[in-house]
């Protein structure tokens with residue numbers, strides 16, 4: 001595969017860091033407080049305000065993976081328990097269950113939405129099931145209107161993997177404000193907003209929040225910022241559990257404060273690109289991404305195209321063709337049931353996940369990022385049309 005040297009490469013994703021983010025980072029570096037402190041506190045407050053729900057506790061962490069781990073730990077998940085999630089996700093969603101010695105039960109997706117199939121969740125519930133982890137795939141909300149009552153009936157915790165879902169709405173409510181136990185967002189470099197690495201756990205449950213706050217910093221009952229800024233400065237602290245090192249630095253939060261202010265504009269820019277792609281590919285042998293229901297908002301973290309069986313190229317050939325035209329693509333995801341660790345541990349076979357398998361074999365994620373100009377969008381459209389039309 002070669003790239004024509006004169007044509008600039010269009011990557012699959014690019015972060016969008018502005019002057020305000022840079023100035024805030026510089027100010028933080030000069031401030032004398034670079035780890036978790038005032039900027040992180042402000043980022044957490046801004047995040048709750050963004051979600052618009054005063055009852056929410058927002059807790060910054062150094063990745064969504066850390067946040068998912070903390071949410072499950074605080075929910076009491078441990079050895080002997082089962083947690084149900086989708087096979088069509090990144091391994092982070094599932095690996096945190098194994099950190100706690102519990103078992104992962106993977107289920108198939110709804111072929112229309114590519115999100116977890118709630119009927120499959122129901123069929124997978126056993127007496128050992130303790131929690132379910134939906135993923136709002138690509139930025140489209142999972143079917144929470146069906147999943148939440150199901151979980152409630154069976155006494156299951158619901159931890160939402162919202163790594164793609166800022167801002168996404170579900171039944172008119174922002175993901176993060178639904179009736180789940182906790183929701184976890186990612187600020188990884190290619191997500192809809194970034195802090196380089198980072199995440200946010202959101203919960204309404206005060207006890208869950210307290211446990212997460214303790215466990216994200218070594219199991220210490222007060223964080224370092226409180227210790228050094230309390231009215232009566234205190235050297236004294238207590239370790240009440242073997243906690244983790246999952247706190248977010250103020251350097252990262254400085255970026256997050258300004259990225260969050262741009263989150264709605266980012267969403268609009270992504271939605272505009274997605275709409276251009278949708279219109280341009282309507283007559284091709286492809287399935288364009290599912291649209292949100294009832295005027296809900298889609299975060300458009302990913303634009304996932306699926307090839308019809310009558311397409312004249314395979315998915316792999318299409319990706320090679322695009323790459324040769326200087327366009328980067330990706331595949332989200334190689335389903336967990338195909339990954340050696342998950343396949344072998346649970347003796348999984350592709351036939352158990354027909355919808356995920358079918359979608360995986362035909363899908364690719366096209367470039368989608370806010371700094372993408374109209375000419376770059378057009379280049380992707382022209383290349384896809386030339387290869388498939």
Ligand SMILES: *Cc1c(COP(=O)(O)O)cnc(C)c1O
Nearest residue numbers: 063064065090092163186187188
């Ligand atoms: C990116 C991602 C994660 C992990 O996020 P990090 O912040 O990198 O830990 C988890 N789940 C899904 C679905 C993701 O896309």
